[in-house]
Amino acid sequence: MSNQTLSWKPPTFPPTTVENDGTAVNRYDVRSTLTHLVSHRDNVNNVYMLYYITTKDGRKFHLNTNCGMAGSELQGTFVSLNDLQTLTARGASTIGPGKGSTELLQWEGTVQSITAPTDGDKWTNTNMKIDFEGVKLDVIIKPTGGNFYYGGNGAICLDPRGPDLDPSVNIPGWSWYWANPTTLIEGSLTIDGEEHEIDTSESFALFERQWGNFDCRPLYFALWGWLETGEVFIVWGLKPTLEGRFTRGFCSVWHPGGMHEMIPIGPDSVCSDLEASPRTGIKYFNKFFIDLPARNSSITFTKWIRDAELAPAPPVKQYITISESYGEGTCEWNGKTVRFFGHAEQLGGPE
Secondary structure, eight states: OOOOOOOOOOOOOOBOOTTTSSTTTTOOOGGGGSOOOOSSSOSEEEEEEEEEEEBTTSOEEEEEEEEEEETTTEEEEEEEEEETTTTEEEEEEEEEEEEEOSSSSEEEESSEEEEOOSSTTSSTTEEEEEEETTEEEEEEEEOBSOOEEGGGTTOOOOEEOSSOOOTTTSOTTOEEEEEEEEEEEEEEEEETTEEEEBOGGGOEEEEEEEEESEEOOSOEEEEEEEETTSOEEEEEEESOOTTSOOSEEEEEEEOTTSOEEEEOOOTTOEEEOOEEOTTTOOEEOOEEEEEEGGGTEEEEEEESOSOOEEEEOTTOOSSOOEEEEEEEEEEEETTEEEEEEEEEEEESOOO
C-alpha cells in the first residue's frame, strides 16, 4: 500500500454561525449542547476529535482524541496517533480527576483540557490541549460551514442505558450526536519532544459532540468518510458476527449545501479480514463493505493500520480498549466511483 494519502486540503466555507449551520431547519442550537455535566456516570458525555494533520515539513499524521466527563469529577481521555509515514499507530487511554463548567466548554483534566473563549459564540477559537504518552497537541479550532446532524437532526437512538428512561422526558437511548466536519485548525503537534508546526492549508478536523443515555456495547464499529465530491458520511454497525454480518446500523450523509440523508443499510453489508490483537486477543475487522441499495450506492473501506488498538495506560486498568485507524476507500455514488479518506473505530470484537 502506498503511503500517499488523498488530499486533506480543507474546503472553503465561511465561519460557522447559528444563521448558516443548519439550526434554522427546525434543529436545536448545538451551542447549547457544548457543555453538559451530570452527577452520575451512566451517560456518554464526550468531545470527540478526528484531526487530519499535515506538518510544515510535509509529514502526515491522523490524530484521534476523546475527552469524556464521567460524572462531574472524573475525566476520561484516549489518544490515538497514526503515523502515515510508517503506517504505525500508538496511543492509550486513562481516567482521572477532572472538572468542567456548566456554562462554557471548559473541561480540565490531568492530561487534556478544552478551553472555550468567553466571548463570541463561545466555540470558535476554542483551545484543545493534550499531553499524554509522548503526544502533545496545542491547537485552536475554528468551525466552518454547516454542521453534520447525524440522523438528520442530531439525534440517534440506540439501546437505552442509565436512569433517564421516562419517554415523556427523553426517548430511551436518545442522544445529542452532531459534528462540524470542516473545522479549521492552527497550532502544533509534538511527538516525543519533537515539535511540528501544523500546515493550516492542508489540515483540518472533525469536531464531534456526543452525549446520550444509550449503550452500544459489547461491540460496534463506526466509519467516517470525506468524499472527493464534498460529501461526508458516518456509518455505525452494531454487534457484527464472526462472519462480519450485522442487522442493526445506520448511514447518515452530509452534503456541503446542507442537505442530510439517512440511508438504510442493506443485507449485503459485511465486515471482513478479521485479525486478533497481539496484546489483548480482541478481534478487529480490517475491511468493510456497506451496502446502500435504497441509494443504489455502496461504501468500500480499508483500514490502513491493522494494529491500531489502544489500551489503558498504567496504573489505570479499567478504562477503554479500542481500535482507531485511518483508512481510504471508494463509494459508488450518483453513478460514479468516488474516492474518500476517513476513519474506522471498533470497540470490542466478535467471539
